[in-house]
Amino acid sequence: MTNGFLKRAALAAMLATSSLVPAVVAHAADEAAPGAKIIVTYKDDIATLDPAIGYDWQNWSMINAMFSRLIDYPAGTSELKPSLAESYTVSDDGKTYTFKLRDGVKFTNGRPLVASDVKYSIERTVNPKTQSPGAGFYHSISGYDAMTSGKADSLDGVKVVDDHTVEFTLTQPDATFLNDLALNFASIVPKEAVDAAGGDFGKKPVGSGAFILKEWTVGQRLVFEKNPDYFVKDRPRIDGYTVEIGQEPLVALLRLQKGEVDIAGDGIPPAKYLEMKKSKDFEGMIVDRQQLETSYVTLNTQVKPFDNVKVRQAVNMAINKDRIIRIINGRAVPANQVLPPLMAGYDKDYKGYAYDVEKAKALLAEAGLKDGFSTELYTSNTDPQPRIAQAIQQDLAAIGVKAEIKALANPNVIAAGGTQGQAAMVWSGGLGWIADFPDPSDFYGPILSCSSAVAGGWNWSWYCNKDMEPRAQAADALPLPAKATERNAEWGKIFTEIQEKDAPWIPVFNERRVVAKSKRMGGEDQIYIDPTRVIDYDAIYVKK
Numbered sequence: 006m007t008n009g010f011l012k013r014a015a016l017a018a019m020l021a022t023s024s025l026v027p028a029v030v031a032h033a034a035d036e037a038a039p040g041a042k043i044i045v046t047y048k049d050d051i052a053t054l055d056p057a058i059g060y061d062w063q064n065w066s067m068i069n070a071m072f073s074r075l076i077d078y079p080a081g082t083s084e085l086k087p088s089l090a091e092s093y094t095v096s097d098d099g100k101t102y103t104f105k106l107r108d109g110v111k112f113t114n115g116r117p118l119v120a121s122d123v124k125y126s127i128e129r130t131v132n133p134k135t136q137s138p139g140a141g142f143y144h145s146i147s148g149y150d151a152m153t154s155g156k157a158d159s160l161d162g163v164k165v166v167d168d169h170t171v172e173f174t175l176t177q178p179d180a181t182f183l184n185d186l187a188l189n190f191a192s193i194v195p196k197e198a199v200d201a202a203g204g205d206f207g208k209k210p211v212g213s214g215a216f217i218l219k220e221w222t223v224g225q226r227l228v229f230e231k232n233p234d235y236f237v238k239d240r241p242r243i244d245g246y247t248v249e250i251g252q253e254p255l256v257a258l259l260r261l262q263k264g265e266v267d268i269a270g271d272g273i274p275p276a277k278y279l280e281m282k283k284s285k286d287f288e289g290m291i292v293d294r295q296q297l298e299t300s301y302v303t304l305n306t307q308v309k310p311f312d313n314v315k316v317r318q319a320v321n322m323a324i325n326k327d328r329i330i331r332i333i334n335g336r337a338v339p340a341n342q343v344l345p346p347l348m349a350g351y352d353k354d355y356k357g358y359a360y361d362v363e364k365a366k367a368l369l370a371e372a373g374l375k376d377g378f379s380t381e382l383y384t385s386n387t388d389p390q391p392r393i394a395q396a397i398q399q400d401l402a403a404i405g406v407k408a409e410i411k412a413l414a415n416p417n418v419i420a421a422g423g424t425q426g427q428a429a430m431v432w433s434g435g436l437g438w439i440a441d442f443p444d445p446s447d448f449y450g451p452i453l454s455c456s457s458a459v460a461g462g463w464n465w466s467w468y469c470n471k472d473m474e475p476r477a478q479a480a481d482a483l484p485l486p487a488k489a490t491e492r493n494a495e496w497g498k499i500f501t502e503i504q505e506k507d508a509p510w511i512p513v514f515n516e517r518r519v520v521a522k523s524k525r526m527g528g529e530d531q532i533y534i535d536p537t538r539v540i541d542y543d544a545i546y547v548k549k
Contacts, residue, residue, distance in 0.1 A: 035527045037242045041547035043267035043526070045540075046252035046260070048387050050224055052416035053207030056192035057130045057137045060451075060463060061415060061436055062539050063270065065189060067229070067248070070241070070542035072192030072212035075104050075123065075171075076183050080544035081531035083443050085183050088237075089118065089193060089213070099178035099484060106169045110236050112195045113217050120171040124163045126193045128152070131160060136461035138423070139190030141450045145179040145481070153456070177478070180485045180492070184442035187537070215241040215543045225250055229542075242546035254388060261523055262286065267547075268533070268540065269521040274388045275333045278519065292520040293336075294534040299345050299448070300337070300437030302382075302397065302511040303422065303465035305429045310378055317508040319368035321358035323404045329396050330514055332389055340512035343448050343500045349489075350445035350496035357504065357512065365404045377405020383421050383428045385435040386412040394432050397513075422465030431465045437516060438463075442537065445496035446481050453503065466509035473499060 051067065053059045059068045077088035087093060090104040110118040130137045131152050143149060147162025162174040175182065185191065198211035210218055215235050220228040230245040248270070252260075257269040258277055273281060273291070281287040304311045304320065311317055326339040341357025344350055369375060382401075384394035391412045398408045408430065413421070415436060421428040441447045451457050455474055457464035476499055483492040503509065518534045526533075527548040532541040 036549040037527065037546035038549045041243045042245045042247070043243055043545070043547060044265065045246055045248045045268045045270050046257040046266050047248060047250055047270040048252060048254060049385075049414040049416065050250045051227060051248070052419065054210045054218060055207035056189045056194065056210075056212070057126075057135050057139070058207060058461070059189065060138045061419060062439060063415060066535075066538050066540040066542055067216075067227070068189045068192070068210075069214070069538040070216045070229070071210055071214045071218065072189065072194070073110070073118075073214050073236075074187055074189075074191050074193065075106075076187040078187060078535075078537045080541045081529060081535055083536045085187060088187075089123075099180075100175045102173040102175075102182065103166075104171050104173075106171070107236060108169070110213055111234050112198070112211055112213050113232055113234070114195060114198060114211050116195060116197075118193060118195075118213055119168040120165045121168075122193050122195060123171045124160070124165050125196050127163055127191060128160050129194070129199070130190045132158075133459070136459070137190060138451060138457065138462045139188060140459075141454055141456035141462075142185040142188060142190060144450070144456060144478075145175045145177055145182060147174045147176050149176075177482045178484060179481055180483065181442065181444050181446055181481065184444060184447075188441055216245070219245075237543070240543045242544060243542075246542065258521055261290070261521055264523060264525070267523045267526055268545075270540075271387055273519050273521050275336075276388070278334050278336070281521070287521075289524055290521055292518075292522060292530045292533045294518055294530055295347060296516075296518045296534065297345050297348050297440035297443060297536070298437050298516055298518070299340050299343060300432075300434045300513050300516055301340070301343075302513060303428075303431045303433065304509055304511065305426070305465070305467055306507075306509055307467040308426055308429050310372065310374060311380075311429060313372045314507060315368045315372040316374065318358065319365040319372070319404065320401060320406065321508050321511050322361045322365035322368070323400050323406070324397060324511055324513065325360050325400055326513055327360075328400075329393055332392055332396060333516070336519065337514035337516040340515050342504050342512055343453070343510060344445055344497070345440075345515040348440065348443070348445055348448070350493040350500065352497040352501050355501045355504075358508070362403050369404060369406075374405075377407065379407045379409070380429045381411055382408040382430045382432060383411045383413065383418050384432040385415050385418055387415070387435055390432065390434045393434050397432060419463075423461045423463065425460065425467055428465060432513075433465075434513075434516075439518075439539070440536075445493065445500070446477070449477050449496075449499065453509065468503075468507065468509035470503065470507060473503065 051064045056068050056072050073089050075090040091107040093104045131140050148160040151157035164172040199206045202209040216229040219230045227248040254271040254274045260266040304317045330337050384390045394410050401408045422431045452463050455469035458467045458469045480495040520533050532544040535541040
């Protein structure tokens, strides 16, 4: 047994974003104030805090901070390290992973965490009754197919050796399996708390992470307090935080300027961005970073007329992406494919669908729709998303497509996208895909694979190409770093072929992430726009 395979996978993941993620630098003069609490604002309420279900940038950070996983990323990095696991080994063939659990870890209900909790938590995520959008990440565990098809109620590839040892057996090597175990979906939860919640665990969460949910007044606030029994030394660095709900982004920024708010969670609206960038009053309050992100329009391949590839190709050609980027003050570059430019596997030679209104009209005519058609376009109701949706609406109108805009709160957009047949088109802006981990496979499994085309999933195109599935699985099995070049090239081909032949998306832009924080908040930028959790609540702090 050796952990060499694991180290290679972790190193490859780290190198994939080495230009994106600087090392965390400690500043002796920037010490954390003891006992500090902070205020964070959002316009929309949180949908859920259940780690098996929550999957948007808004709740991801909070869930991450409430729960623990076998493997995790130290603050501000993409380097995998043990967390709940004290140590681990990986077999030479890369198919057996054995984890030794850390002693003394307790859930916030007081019960010790044991290996059977690990097995239960992974099986809960995979179980189709849970409707977890992350189930597909664990496809390589032996017994996955049997469980997801309803033929088994457990995973034979997850074995409890004893209270402090758990073993995973995979059907094939999976270079990203350790990354998968660092995702929120692999957070360890106590079965008795899930059962006691009676289907409402997302509102009554119990974990073993840095924070505990003490209050949730729907539509008003969530209050989190420091977990005094958290097993990571010197974390968290604040005693708690309150998330205030219902704050318009512009109002939140005014309150932030007055010192009443510490993090404006919805970011900086374009109307305010240039003013803040130029004003000395906001110096040191803007965090602006590149990210592995693509914003796109999903086209529901299961409903008419988007079940016709010519229609999907036509609407791709109808969108003026440069004009849309001007709406957000140029804080993005045009996207022509699923993968963002900084991701390994990105095909620099692929041009995608050029903006061509006449050719788009011709394709619609070939599809028997020369007079166009009517449809619906779902979007988040937080600025600037409705304005971007209006720009898309205008572009579509130029080719005869009449799109009614449905501007809803984020949880409602997510629900519509994850309901088969409901949302014909979804503008993902504000909910655009940010990499869970720095590997191209993360832009396939959870959002384009057959296993993610399920109720509650994030494959809002409901796209399933069964001929592509074995190619994706084979690419996943190529070991890192030995086959990195071959692996990245194959993933690049998969994504460009999907877009060229099937066009389930309209890739619109790759956006920079911008966050506004108060001047009293300390720390490096990456803990406010973290590569794996958006805001790292474990590591943020108030300056002394």
